[in-house]
Amino acid sequence: MGVTIKDIARVAGVSYSTVSKALNNSSLVKEETKTKILTVAREMQYQPNLAAKKLVSKRNRTIGIAWPTLERLALSTLITRITAELERKNYYTVLSINPAQSAVALFNRLQVDAILVFEESRLSQDTTTISSEIPVLYFADWQTSRPHLCVSRKQAIRKAVHYLHGMGHRKIGYVGEIGTSSGTQFEKLKGYEEAMKELALPIKPEYRCHIDEPVWQEGYKAAGLLLQCVDRPTAIISSSYETSLGIFMALKERRIHIPEDVSLISYDHIPQLADLDIPITAVGVPVDRMASHIAHSVIQLIESPENSPVCDVLEAELIERESCAPPKSIGGIGSATC
Amino acid sequence: MGVTIKDIARVAGVSYSTVSKALNNSSLVKEETKTKILTVAREMQYQPNLAAKKLVSKRNRTIGIAWPTLERLALSTLITRITAELERKNYYTVLSINPAQSAVALFNRLQVDAILVFEESRLSQDTTTISSEIPVLYFADWQTSRPHLCVSRKQAIRKAVHYLHGMGHRKIGYVGEIGTSSGTQFEKLKGYEEAMKELALPIKPEYRCHIDEPVWQEGYKAAGLLLQCVDRPTAIISSSYETSLGIFMALKERRIHIPEDVSLISYDHIPQLADLDIPITAVGVPVDRMASHIAHSVIQLIESPENSPVCDVLEAELIERESCAPPKSIGGIGSATC
DNA sequence: CAGACAAATAACAACGTTGTTAATAACGAT
């Protein structure tokens, strides 16, 4: 098949074990031979066989990512950045779009160094039964005894509510999955409800607007409902980028201006939210911070599993852009009431 | 590390080579021992080590997909279906979102059975320099001496123009990348221009509306321009799902109804286009047909490379949905003129 | 110039699997 170290050895006139050492930059081979071997290897377009490498049970420098939900932009962005970050540290990523369980099985057979599992809802698979010889880092909200990493979604939405409240908003709507089994979505809703309660703002049932899926069409519909309320909210918190897009469009279509008529805060701290006509204020963990944190965590899990934390919580941030302003009725400066 | 055939052998009280044969369902081992070994293997949760398998140079049943452009729904859908299709045939897919060249290199190191490269534009990488020991199937439009598979995009758009013409439309706009270096996008434009010329329809420069990227925002903007034309088109052909979404919104916002006021045909034959309020008529190769064809081709490339075709062209189809109708001015039935 | 010692390289086992070849067991037929 391809070029092997034995081929290089033959051409360079040394033994293949010397080639191996040279390629691994061992101090046991003379600098001169080392450079010669490296030259030959480059000339012959040598590609190390990761299968063989892994077989002798050393590192592969390969990380598998289980990525079941394709259509969420925030996740795509995150994964792109993680890949870039890991590449910078000389690790390579392969993805699987199969359900977590079979992805993990596949990666076990492929013998990657570590597996990263992104899983939105706990129920999608009975994760407890996922067994893996290879270390797995879960990106999931629910508690588990395995290493995982999560995002304080509740905190994020609370920050959004408080921010809007600080601006003077009292009628704050929420667009997201309501009666959902998805842990992550439920956390966001809880954040909304808790914050509203804390601030003694009434949660009208019609302010909590349900969507079935995080797609823009649902956001669009939800916004329609929200705007029909007798006492229309002056601000909307949206649970994802996609939903925000839909809301954005619905408002645009109705000539309702952001932020003059309605303020909008979106979950998902990704740069794409700044690319809209009106850059959208957002909450969440900044995607770059998240990516580098995750990359760092996986590498740690590989290189020193003993002192990897079991659970790691990332704090959300709010980034002010231009989609929020004090409500018209109150107008002017700061929080007039309260 | 994990459970190996030797472990199974020890437990089952046979030699490991017998285990290997049993697991491969060889006729050389007694049915009785075979079942016993299989039971033990299952009990011990044996996962074959693909690295070792590949080392002895047999099949891996793994296919690598190089997938550089994440954000196109049509591609996501296609890849999801290909994965499903291959899984049905007992092949497993891993993806890489790196640029084609490094993805191919990675898959070579990982020793997959075959590589599928999706590449929109020729220039993104100097593909001619991509060298691979492992068979590669390109999904690309441009000619190459390597096995590839392409879609008649030109034909697709021509079909759209002819269809609209047949309905009576004369003023047909096109939204897509115009002065692009991307071969695939250029083909679509050419399809529009050729068909218009054939039908002796004037191509006003303002009917050919340029977008920078296939994202909905661009489609939205483009539609805005198109609708400002002094002699507004009665039909629009859009070069991708995303663009169509943008156009759809722009029309909605302006209370211009589809199909009464403006007809719309979208490139990308994916089911999602049917999910809009008004299901959009589309052209392109049906994503399911494409997926099963591609899956079939890769497998053939693996199992009998000698009689794999070098180039395979898939014909586009038009699927009628509800976004097209005869233009108002002409009204009524069929093609009144011509 | 023999001996000690270090530097450089070569040889070899191992990783988990498969395919081939060798060994053994079972069974008739002589």
Add this chain to the structure above:
DNA sequence: ATCGTTATTAACAACGTTGTTATTTGTCTG
């Protein structure tokens, strides 16, 4: 019993790599 013949199983080399151990080569010392 003895010989083939077949069914079944065991033994072993190979795949491409690494880490360890053995061998060669070179240099210095007395």
